[in-house]
Amino acid sequence: MSSINLKRLSEELGLSISSVSKALRDSYEISAETKKRVMEMAEKLNYQPNPFASSLRRKKSLTVAVVIPEIANNYFVLAINGIQTVAQQKGYHVLTYLTHENAKDQESTIKHLQGGRVDGVLISLCSDTSTGEQLSELQNAGFPVVFFDRVPDAPGCPTVTTDDFDGGFKATEQLITSGCKKIAYLRVSGYLSTTVNRMNGYLAALQKYGIPQDPKMIVECSNDDDANQELIKKILKMRGRPDGILSSVEKLAVSMYYACTEINLKIPKDLKVISFSCLRTASLLSPSLSTITPPAFEIGKEAASLLFRMIEKKVYGNRVDKIVLNSSLIQRNSSR
Amino acid sequence: MSSINLKRLSEELGLSISSVSKALRDSYEISAETKKRVMEMAEKLNYQPNPFASSLRRKKSLTVAVVIPEIANNYFVLAINGIQTVAQQKGYHVLTYLTHENAKDQESTIKHLQGGRVDGVLISLCSDTSTGEQLSELQNAGFPVVFFDRVPDAPGCPTVTTDDFDGGFKATEQLITSGCKKIAYLRVSGYLSTTVNRMNGYLAALQKYGIPQDPKMIVECSNDDDANQELIKKILKMRGRPDGILSSVEKLAVSMYYACTEINLKIPKDLKVISFSCLRTASLLSPSLSTITPPAFEIGKEAASLLFRMIEKKVYGNRVDKIVLNSSLIQRNSSR
DNA sequence: AAAATGACAGAAAACGTTTTCGTAAAAAAG
DNA sequence: CTTTTTTACGAAAACGTTTTCTGTCATTTT
Missing domain, CATH: 1.10.260 (434 Repressor (Amino-terminal Domain))
Structure with missing residues (x-):
């Protein structure tokens, strides 16, 4: 201007x-x-x-893109916070794109990004991502891309994740040692690493303690909160209903709390609950919610730092970083 | 690439x-x-x-900036969501900047934005904003700027806000009709319209019901959660402590819940509480939290829409829009 | 004293678009 | 059969930087 x-x-x-x-x-x-x-x-x-003249000439935008499925999710909010912190400190600008858990949106976003608007991309995939075709196109072009949280299961992708298997395992174990005999798992649809790994941890824990795995105890949820709540109510009203629930994402835990209120099941007396979650108010809920909490802020910071190393060509050769940070399990009243 | x-x-x-x-x-x-x-x-x-070549030539960036004090706040998350929704649909890109409630950061951000990187700015001021000098510079240059939520108290500024006075008034009234005789107000420091208007609503309600206003009942909080919690504990342990609290922002309500847990005050028996808040889990808290909830998502959408009208020169002449949306008061157990 | 070097500055090309202007050929109008 | 208009396209300037290439002195080296 x-x-x-x-x-x-x-x-x-x-x-x-x-x-x-x-x-x-x-x-x-x-x-x-x-x-x-x-x-x-x-x-x-x-x-x-004029930033455009400069970018045009130098072929550098001093901008990175963050592509996430949704923002109404504390995990992503914290991650963005971490990313922004690192980026602003480095003098970079941050463009945010929401895919709304929609593969089409994700694809077109990535396509647009190929124009050179950004120097690098931080992305957490939407749950119905099928092939990473668009993305590998980007990557093959030598474009710096770092995946965080929801990452593809390919060897060539730099990723920053949390120890999902371990989290699923320990959470399940915690429910078992608190006396649960029949544990349901609330998963989200799709085949993303996060979902799969958390569930594998759950299954491994069941096996370790000799609890038979039961397909009916695995509830595949969608993006529709109301529908999810109905699904959860259904399994909780079933004969042979679960006495413990592991929720793989925060919002399913919330839906479950509402479901329990509606059908008058008492947590933790009738049902013990633990969830992956970054809710700040977990300890203020009624009852306080046991959580496996990924270090979302740090994940954002690590992901951004890695991306900047790649942009600045400080990652040499064919090296592919796969950073894994530890979640913390916090037991509260919902699973005692 | x-x-x-x-x-x-x-x-x-x-x-x-x-x-x-x-x-x-x-x-x-x-x-x-x-x-x-x-x-x-x-x-x-x-x-x-190439977006830079295009932007350079056309003097259009197809990008807007969102400048907010922090992102770890449901209000802003929802607002961003609304903004993104409108922007993406219009084919615009969204740059986000966090000022961390820091006037210096805010100033330098605004300064950078003058380079023409964006076609317009959506901003919610940080609490220690003193003069809007940088901003009026932008505006005087004919640059489209829309303020939302935390807006300056100047006639020339297009704003999108909520009815803060009314919210403060009704919340206070609700506490009074629930039996409170001594109501404290948790405010944040600074002189932003939001803060001031909410407090004026509170004061007006006190006056209407003949409750004397007491400076000791107004707690000025900072950005330090721990310090705030101590402040709140202090007033709650005081002789002649309040029997009702109106919290002007979400995070102060959270600090207060923690404070009450620590000093073993029971809500709502010993203390009734209501807070401005966009917490999704308000009804799941223990006890469920009464809230005045601003329509943050809609505010974001309205602000973005207004900005685009300005960018596209659909706002003629000296017209300055001041859009006010209504908050909803939801009474829950914390104030019954 | 001639040549080489160094310090400083300007001219001009380049980045990839968009847009104004010019101009052929074809079509329409006279 | 002219003349005008329309259609379709190309040449080139422009956007505001950055950077390479020259060039001019003055200073130092041979």
């Missing part, structure tokens, strides 16, 4: 455009006193360089 | 660069069949226009 540019500045100073540009970029070709003059005039006229 | 550009495309097609450009923009100067050829080739080679 500010229509003062290098040309205007150079006229004001009686210098050439190139000299002014060099002065502002602190080039050795310009004398100290000229630099000072230029800086002062730039300050005085409130010169702001 | 994709290094295929108009030049490459034009060579491939045996056309001039300008013709290809025109064809892609569906200009009337190009015949239908040539357009078809060009489109197909662009599709085939996966041509993605």
Whole structure:
């Protein structure tokens, strides 16, 4: 908007455009006193360089994209917070895109990003991602991409995740040692690593303690909160209903709390509950909710840091980083 | 990244660069069949226009900035959600900046934005904003700026807010009709409209019901959660402690819940509570939290829509929109 | 004293688009 | 059969930077 540019500045100073540009970029070709003059005039006229001209010429946008399925999810909010923290500190701009758990949206977003609008992409896949075709296209073009949380199961992808298998395992184990004999697992549809790994942890724990696994105890949920609540109510009203529930994502735990209120099941007396979640108010819920909490803020920071290392070519050769951070299990009243 | 550009495309097609450009923009100067050829080739080679070249030439970035104090706040998350929804649908990109409730950060962010990186700005001020100097600079330059939630108290600013006075009034009234005789108000520091209006509503309600206003009942909180919790504990342990509390923001309500747990005060028996909040889990808290809930998602949508009207020059003349949406008061157990 | 170096600055090309302008050929109007 | 208009396209300028390439002195080295 500010229509003062290098040309205007150079006229004001009686210098050439190139000299002014060099002065502002602190080039050795310009004398100290000229630099000072230029800086002062730039300050005085409130010169702001045109980012597009600069990006066009330098083929650098100083911008990264964050692509996430939804934002109404504390996990992603915290992750974004971590990403922003690192990015702003590095002088980068952050573009955010929501895919609304929609593979089509995700695809078109990625496609747009190929135009060079950003120097790198941080992405958490939507649950119905099938092939990572678009993405591998990006990656093959040498474009820096870091996956976090919901990552593809391919060897060539740099990822930042949490120990999902372990989390699922320990959560299940905790329910078992609290006396549960029949544990249901609330999963989200799709075949993403996160979902699969958490469930495998759950299954492994069942096996370790000799609890037979029962397909009816695995509830596949969707993105429709009301539908999920009905599904959960259904399994809780079933003959041979579960006495323990492991929820693989936060919002399913919330739906479950509502379901229990409706059908008058008492947690933890009738049903013990634990959930993957970053809810700040977990300990204030009624009853307080036991959680496996991924370090979302740190995941965001790590992912962003890794991306910047890649952008700045500080990751050499064919090295592919796969960073795994630990979740913490916090037992509260819902599973005692 | 994709290094295929108009030049490459034009060579491939045996056309001039300008013709290809025109064809892609569906200009009337190009015949239908040539357009078809060009489109197909662009599709085939996966041509993605360089956004910087385009923005440089057209002086349009198709990007807006969202500047907010923090993201770990459901209000802002919902607002962003609304903004993104409108923006993505309009084909705009969204840059997000966090000021961390820091006036310095806010200033430098705004300054950077003057370079023309964005076509418009949506901003919610940080609590220690003093003068809106930087901002009025932007606005005076004819740059589209829309304020939401935390807005300056100046006539020339387009704003989207909620009826804060009314919310504060009704919340206080609700506490009074539930039997409270001594009501404290948790406010955040600073002199932003939101804070001031909510408090004025509170004071007006006190006056209406003949309750004397007491400066000790107004707790000025900071951004430090622990410090706030201590402040709240202090007033709750005081002789002549309040029997009702109105919290002006969500996080203070959370701190208060923790404070009450620590000093063993029972809500709502010993203390009735109501808070401005967008917490999704308000009804699941122990006890469920009465809230005045601003329509954050709609506020985001309205703000974005207004901004786009301004960008597209659909707001004529000196018209300044001041949109006010209604909050809803939901009484739950914490204030019964 | 001639040649080489260094310090400083300007001219101009380049980045990839968009858009104005110009101009052929074809179609329509006279 | 002209003349005008329309259609379809190309040449080139423009957007505001960055950077390479020159060039001019003045200073230092041979």
